[in-house]
Amino acid sequence: MSNTAANIQRKINSASDLKGVVRTMKAVAASSISQYENSVSALADYYRTVELGLSASLRGSRSNMPLLAPAFHQPAADSQVIGAIVFGSDQGLVGQFNEDLADFAINILRKLGEKPRVWAIGERVQARIADSGVAIEKGFSVPTSVNAIADLVRQIQIESDTQGTSAINAVVYVFHNRPVSASLYQPVSQRLLPLDHQWYHHLIQVQWPTKMPPEFLCSSSTTIAALIREYVFISLYRACAESLASENASRLAAMQRAEKNIDELLENLTRDFDRVRQSSIDEELSDVLAGYELLNTNQK
Structure with missing residues (x-):
C-alpha cells in the first residue's frame, strides 16, 4: 500500500481510537x-x-x-x-x-x-x-x-x-x-x-x-x-x-507502556503526514509554476 496522505490519516485515526481504548483500560x-x-x-x-x-x-x-x-x-x-x-x-x-x-x-x-x-x-x-x-x-x-x-x-x-x-x-x-x-x-x-x-x-x-x-x-x-x-x-x-x-x-x-508507544507512533505518523502533505503541496506549486512559465512562453 502506497504511503499516501489518506493512508497515513487512516493509520492516525486507528492509533487515536486505540489510544482511547488504552486510556479506558488504564482507568478501569x-x-x-x-x-x-x-x-x-x-x-x-x-x-x-x-x-x-x-x-x-x-x-x-x-x-x-x-x-x-x-x-x-x-x-x-x-x-x-x-x-x-x-x-x-x-x-x-x-x-x-x-x-x-x-x-x-x-x-x-x-x-x-x-x-x-x-x-x-x-x-x-x-x-x-x-x-x-x-x-x-x-x-x-x-x-x-x-x-x-x-x-x-x-x-x-x-x-x-x-x-x-x-x-x-x-x-x-x-x-x-x-x-x-x-x-x-x-x-x-x-x-x-x-x-x-x-x-x-x-x-x-x-x-x-x-x-x-x-x-x-x-x-x-x-x-x-x-x-x-x-x-x-x-x-x-x-x-x-x-x-x-x-x-x-x-x-x-x-497500558502505560502501550500508551507511550502509541504516542510515539502518533508522533511519527503525524510527522510523515506533514511531510507527505508538504511534498504534495510542493508538487502542486511546481505544476502551477511550470504551467505559468509555459503559458508565458507561448504568448511571447
Whole structure:
C-alpha cells in the first residue's frame, strides 16, 4: 500500500481510537487496584478477630490436646498428598504476570518430589502450567469483582471437602502474586495445610486485649473447627484479592507502556503526514509554476 496522505490519516485515526481504548483500560485497572487493596486492608481486622478467637480457644483446650490432634498431624512421607492452589488471570495484557507465577510455582512443586494435585484459577495460568507438563486437576474462573471473591473461596472449600484435599495426609500450598508497589509484584507461596505445632504455639502466645477472658457457648472442639475453617477462608480470600490487585497493577503498567508507544507512533505518523502533505503541496506549486512559465512562453 502506497504511503499516501489518506493512508497515513487512516493509520492516525486507528492509533487515536486505540489510544482511547488504552486510556479506558488504564482507568478501569486503576480503580480496580484500589478496591482490591481496600478489601485486603479490611480483611486484616477480621483476621485479627479470628486470631484472637483461635488463641483463646486453643489455650482453653490445652488440657484436651487429643481433640486437636487431627489438625496438627504431620503426614507420613509415603502417604503425602501435595495440593497446590494457583491464582492467575483469565485475561491478557498483563505482561509476564502468569508466566512469572507459573514458573515460580512449578519450581517449588518439583523440589517437593511429588506429583502435585494442582487447582488453578485463571485460564492463562492454567495454560502456562499445562505447557510445562504439570497436569491441572481442576480449574476455576477468576472473580470479576470483590463481591465474587467470597463465592470462589467457598467453592474451593466445598470442592476441597468433597475430594478430600484437606484430609490429614494432604499438604496444601497456595501460590499467587503479591503487590509490592504501584506497578510491581512478586510471586509468593504459603503452606496452608496442615496446621503444625509452630502455628499452634504462635497462636497461644497471642494476648487477649482485655482483662476479661471470653466464655464459650459450645464445645471447644466445635469452636476451634469453625475458627480454623474461617482461618483457611481468610487465607484464600487474601491470596485471591492480592492476586487481583497485582493483576490490575500489571495491566496498568502494560497500558502505560502501550500508551507511550502509541504516542510515539502518533508522533511519527503525524510527522510523515506533514511531510507527505508538504511534498504534495510542493508538487502542486511546481505544476502551477511550470504551467505559468509555459503559458508565458507561448504568448511571447
